[in-house]
Structure formats: structure tokens, C-alpha cells
Amino acid sequence: MSKLRVAVLGARGRIGAEAVKAIEAAEDMELVAALGRGDKLETLAEAGAQVAVELTTPASVMGNLDFLIRHGIHGVVGTTGWTEDRLAQLTTWLAGSPRTGVLIAPNFSIGAVLTMRFAAQAARYFESVEVVELHHPNKVDAPSGTATRTAQLIAAARAEAGLGAQPDATATALDGARGADVDGVPVHAIRLRGLLAHQEVLLGGEGETLTIRHDSLHHSSFMPGILLGARRVTQTPGLTFGLEHFLDLG
Amino acid sequence: MSKLRVAVLGARGRIGAEAVKAIEAAEDMELVAALGRGDKLETLAEAGAQVAVELTTPASVMGNLDFLIRHGIHGVVGTTGWTEDRLAQLTTWLAGSPRTGVLIAPNFSIGAVLTMRFAAQAARYFESVEVVELHHPNKVDAPSGTATRTAQLIAAARAEAGLGAQPDATATALDGARGADVDGVPVHAIRLRGLLAHQEVLLGGEGETLTIRHDSLHHSSFMPGILLGARRVTQTPGLTFGLEHFLDLG
């Protein structure tokens, strides 16, 4: 079987460098180009890249994707900053190249994606649910984007299942004790030296609780998701938003 | 909306008595009969039961189901001891009453069912997976049936995904340190005063882990699953084995 020809854009960043190594180590892939700032995109076409992993910046990503789609190179995109306008533009470009696929994933950690998915699936079956995220103390925002997104997905699942407000008899509370309210789901943020990035979803019903916890101990945790994305995007024309669509969870 | 007319068989047992209370408390149900040992099954028909919750013994269950199916009463069955012969017999009976549904569930805890399902779904995406179950010290078997079943489902999912043996460099070990081997999945059983029934599935991949934990703190945890079963079985003719088939996990 011939190997999948993969390139990396943003290859000199921290995650990009990791991706270069992961692709080199994958038996079914060949790294054909590793571009950094200032390198020419034409290299990708000359190298015969089938998939490009895009790990640059919001300022560069649209230009890069324009090039990729025009050349029929599939994209696996970790760069952030997506707006409706940008997604609409991308969809238009993809319409002109109907065999090309682009995966945009806010999070390439399979564990994080599964946590969100399982939490949303379970949410309809439990009266109570709260989210706790735990990070190193250098993090500047609280709660994390992933925790906020998880709470929103949970809230949507509860609404769809017709669940009302969560039971909570709290009458007197210290400010902040009950966490932040994200669409009715309490979210708590812990900052602790020694931690990296962790999230726990606690669901409670009559006589039982279900806990789904994701621990991210190294940013290498993004690599299996990036490789999976590269393999699947070649068979998935058009725009896919979210790695969960490439997981077999039937 | 008229209420669902529900009966309980085995109503004087511990779980049965709980079920009686749960049905009485459910706004969409009416308890129409609560039978114990020696009570006449005819009562069910006279009371107009639409669903019977069967929580008796392996010695009684087949006779009870024969009666239920002949009278077109749907069954929600928590009694254990199912063999292939028994299931075949049941299928034959149900063929003769094509509108009647029977749900047999080895475990009515929604949390336990979701834990098994999520563990099996996630298993294909992680190199390593182990199961830890924790129970009160009066339990006579180790590991628990639920843990063994969970490990088997995980092993099947790994096999289907083409995963090989788990990484494990252990060269010298004390006997038992690495747990019991269930189809290649290590299972560890903890017995601790103060606990009831708990299970944790740990999945590990490059740089991250995913943990799914179920804590059963009271046998009332079976009630939401029994009620859900009673509601759904009326719309599900034939035999359904496992509560997971009644959960919306699409």
C-alpha cells in the first residue's frame, strides 16, 4: 500500500514540530514537506502532498487553505479564530473543488472530544451535572474554552430532553462557591501547580453518579487525533468541523 | 394523557418494594398490582396491567413471562439466570404475540449501562485500558459480573478495531499485582468497608488518559432504568436484551 503523502504548515511551532515527528513515525504516512513562516506554498504541490496539516496562525490560515483547496490538497486544521464569515468563505472554495476535504478541529485530543460527546449523551439521563476543569496556574482564562463548550453541549442536550433546572437548594452561599453558570450548568475552575490540563464531568441521579474525566498530561496527546484526521479527511470531501465526526461512535 | 398501568411481580423483595414506590411516585404511571410469592397472576389481567416489572427468581420467571405474553402484557425483567435455551423459549412465545415486548436487563442502572457503552466506544482509540471495580467486603465474587462484562465488551471493541495486545513491559511481578486477565484486559477488584458498588475504566494513550467512573451509592439507582424500561417496552415489540437499546445514544 502506498503511503499517504502529508505536509505540515507551521512546522517550526511547538505543536507543528511534534506533528512532523508523529507523521515521520507513522508507518502509513510519508512526510513530504515541513513549511515554516516564509516558506513557499508551491513546495506543497511540487512535493505531491495529498494532505496538509495546518498549524499556523489566524492571519495565515485563510491564504493557506485557499492554496490547498485550489490544488486539491486536503487540509487538517488546528489553527483557531473561526468566524461564520470565514467558514462561509471556506465552504464556497470547497464547492469549487468537490473532491477536497477540510477538517477543522478546535481540539485534536481524542480524549477531550470523547469526554464532550459522552457528557452530552449522558446528560439527558441525570438530574444533576457539573463540570470541573483543572489547569496549571499560568492559564489566563477561567473556565477553559473546552469546559465552557462542554457545558454548552450538556445544556443543549438537557434542553432537548426536556429537563428543567437542576435541583439546588442552596440558600446561603459564599460568592463563587457554586461556580460559574454556563447555560445553567455550574462550571468550576481549579488552578494548581503541577497540573497541565484536566477536565471532569460529574453527573448525578437517584442513587448513582457517573464521572467522565480527561487528563491531558502532554501536548503529544494531540497527535493521534491529527493522524486520524489526516487519514479520514481524504475520504471526506467538503468541510468537517470537529474531530468527533471522524470517530466511529455508532 | 392516560397513565401507564404498571404492575410489579416480586413486590415484597428489596428491589421490588423500591419499584412499587418509584412507580407510585411517577406522574405518568399508575401502580395497578403488586404481587408477592403466592399471589395469583390473574390479578394482573383483572387489574388491566399494560406492563409488568418482573423482579422474582429464576425459578418463577419463565412461568410469569408465559402468562404475561399470553395476556399481551409487556415485561420489564430484572430477574437473572438467562440461558440460551430460556431466551429461545421466550422468543418463541413472543412470536405468538407480535405486539408484546419484553425487556431483559442484567443491570438497570443507567450509569452502569452508559459506563459499559462509553468504555467500549472509547476502547478503539486508546492503546491501554484497565478496569477497576470497588465493592463492599461482603461480596463473594471477584471481579464483579459487571466488570467482567465491561472487560469483555472492551476486548471485543479492541479486536474489531485491529488493536493488538496492550503495552506492558512488566518483567517481575508479585502474584496478582497486575490483576485478573479478562480477554487481555486487566481487571482489578477492591473490597473496602464503606463502599457499595463502584467501577472505573481507565483508558490511556499518548499524553492523555480518559477515565469513566460509575458510583452506585444506593440500590434506588435501578429505579430510573426500570421506569424508562416500562415506558419504552410498550413501543418495542419482541425481545430486547440490555437497557442500552432503550437509551438514545445516536
Place this chain on the structure above:
Amino acid sequence: MSKLRVAVLGARGRIGAEAVKAIEAAEDMELVAALGRGDKLETLAEAGAQVAVELTTPASVMGNLDFLIRHGIHGVVGTTGWTEDRLAQLTTWLAGSPRTGVLIAPNFSIGAVLTMRFAAQAARYFESVEVVELHHPNKVDAPSGTATRTAQLIAAARAEAGLGAQPDATATALDGARGADVDGVPVHAIRLRGLLAHQEVLLGGEGETLTIRHDSLHHSSFMPGILLGARRVTQTPGLTFGLEHFLDLG
């Protein structure tokens, strides 16, 4: 060896009834009196009680202790509502009966007491520490009294060790995300159906974390502490505040 003669005051309350059973079951104790509201205190003296377990109300406790101390009966007190005035009064009474001992314990759960103690001991060795308490959703206050007390003990230990403010780069946060601030220690309160009373202290330093967790699954968890208190108070004249003083933690 002759058995310790123990009485219970407040024997018809939920905890009191549990205490009666626990004393009856203890091989080294004899239950000599079980008094409820309206019963005469003289019964205690007539029954030859050596120790009385006081589980009544703030309105009754001072009268009861006055009687106990005058009769040289040791007291193990779980009733709450202690003020400096009340403690001063008690000390005066005890000065007049120099062989009598009284233990007042805000919490008889040995696990809860050890959690607080270990948390305070460890606090001086870690840069970061946060407290998470988890309770059933019918609880009216947040955070729990135990969590607040734990955070205060941790804060005092940090101050004594010369530790400054905890590292926390949070620049933008949703209201409440970082929990309640108790003397500089973040405290988070989770309310979940299915839970009883749980507390977790998370400590983090360079490259490592230490977690101390207490799960209270039944109020029978107070009994070992009450029995231990009854045994030790007979050898500990004067006032002892807090079960931790009766634990051998040298």
C-alpha cells in the same frame, strides 16, 4: 475487664438512635441509659453511667453538661452552637470537678478529621491548594462548614510556613469560576443528586499533586469516632475540643 458504662442523651434522634445501636454492639461498652426529650437526668446517676454521649440541641446541652459534670460523668458532645461564653462556662464547671473530662467534637467522622489534619500538615509543602466539597442538592449552604474550616486550617498553616499568595494568572474569568475565597484558599461547592457528603483537598507543587479525599456515604460514619471519644474521654480530664486530639498521629 469490666465494660464502660455509657449513656446516650438525645437517644431518639437519628444520630442518637444510631449511637444507641453502636454502643450496644461494642464489646467493651454497656448501654446503661438512653434518654430522650423529657426524660429525667437523674436516671444517668442511678444507672451508674461513666460516660454520656450528648446528642441533643443547643437549647439543652448546657443544662445537661452542668448535671454531668456535677455528677462526675464524662461527656462526649456532638451538639453544636458553641460560643466563647459557653466554652468559658464549661471550663469553669470542669475546674470544680478536676477528674471529669468533656470532649466536644464538631465532627465525629474520623475520615473528616484526618482529612483536615493531613491537609493542614501538607499545606506548607505545596505552592497551590484548593478545596472541593460535593454534597446532595438539598443542602442549603455552600460551601459546607467542614470545607470552610478545612480552608481556614490550610490558610493558617500556609501563613505559619511563610507562604504567600497562591500562583494564579487568571486575567479573565466568568463570575464564580474560581470558587469562593476563604482566607486565600479557593473553595468549590458541587451539588449533585446521588451524593451524600464528600470533600477533596488538592495540593500542587512542582511536578506533582497530592489529593486527600473523604467520602461520607452514611451517617453511621460518626459512630467509630463517638466510640473512640467515649473510651478516651475517661482518661482525659478537662475540656477537649476536636476529635483530632484523641487520634494518635505522632
Place this chain on the structure above:
Amino acid sequence: MSKLRVAVLGARGRIGAEAVKAIEAAEDMELVAALGRGDKLETLAEAGAQVAVELTTPASVMGNLDFLIRHGIHGVVGTTGWTEDRLAQLTTWLAGSPRTGVLIAPNFSIGAVLTMRFAAQAARYFESVEVVELHHPNKVDAPSGTATRTAQLIAAARAEAGLGAQPDATATALDGARGADVDGVPVHAIRLRGLLAHQEVLLGGEGETLTIRHDSLHHSSFMPGILLGARRVTQTPGLTFGLEHFLDLG
């Protein structure tokens, strides 16, 4: 205040290199020598080292300590392989240099040391206790040395408190399910990709459990313990075995 003059032996190993950086970063210390294999010990004396951190090999450690003690340089030793003979030899040498102190620590992680200590202290108050250790799958022994040592300390504490065998009604078990038996304490070893080194001690009594968990996420976790050792050894003549003796846990 003048800075403590500290040297490192084994400075080119992984932990040694980390120690060099940690000492350089410590405000109250000055790194005066960093020796690797083949470097002359005389450098230590010439540099005026007050404390040497010894992180070499069992083959080198005795010669190094002989030199240190003869020159009145305090030692903080992480090298393993201690036997009674070696410790006796060391004691003899130290007798000839009564102001010199040597700390030998099998584990410099403060979190690991506190876990062992707290587990042993708590063990006497709980009927049940089990140890779970979790490591990366490249580890060759199971259970870990730390887990075995923890179980032994727990077993000793239980024996001292007069506790008998743990409650366990297990009648039928799969081989290995109940873990390894270390002096009557079950020890379970989990191997999972994505983990580094983790340990959990679970204690259970009537109605409650206490869990003490240590997560080691990076070997930098040894540094605070090494620095603390270097500060305290200068005021502690003679041989000290175990970092716990330098922690204030009164």
C-alpha cells in the same frame, strides 16, 4: 544571609542536571561544583562546598560519601542500593565526624513521602485498606517499590493498633483479581500509556472512605525535596534515613 554552598555529584545524569538547575534557581543557595563521572572529588573541598547532593550509582556512592564525611561536607543522597552493611559502614564514618550529617532518601518527592506517612497514620482507624499504583507501561516491576513500601508501613501500623485481617468475603475469584498480597494489604498495579507515576491509598470504615492520592507528573517533583534536604541536613548531624524526618508534621 550568606548562601548555602551546594555541590552536585552525578550532575550529568537526568536527575542530576535537574538538581543543578534547581540549586542555581534557589535564592538561598549557590552552586559551587557540578561533578560528573571522572571529575575529581577534591574540587568539592576546593570549592568550599557545605553540602553535596549525591546522585550517582551504587558503585560510586560509598567512595563519594567517604570523601564527603572526611571533609565535613554534608550529604544529601538519592542513590539507591542500601544494605545493612553499607549503612553500618556509613554510621561508623559519621561517628568520626560528629558534626556532619547525611540524609539518604529512597524518595525525594514530598508528595510521595506524605502519602506514605498519612496512609500509615490513618491505617489504624479503618477496617479496610488497599493500595493502587498506576504507572506508564514501560515499567518492568509490579508493584512499584513505593507501593510495596507503603503497604508494609500500613501493615505495621495495623499490627501495632491490634487490627486483625481485613474483612473480605471473596469466595470465588479470577486469579489476580484481588491484587498482590503485601503483608495482608492488597496492592494493585495498573499500567497505562499516558501515565507517569501515581499512587492511591484507599481506606474504608463504617460509612466512609478516605483516599490519599499522589500524582507525579514530572521528575522535577524531586527538586523541592532535595533542596529541603540540603537546607536541613546542615543542622542534623549523623545519619537520617528518609525525607519524612525532615518534614514538620507534629
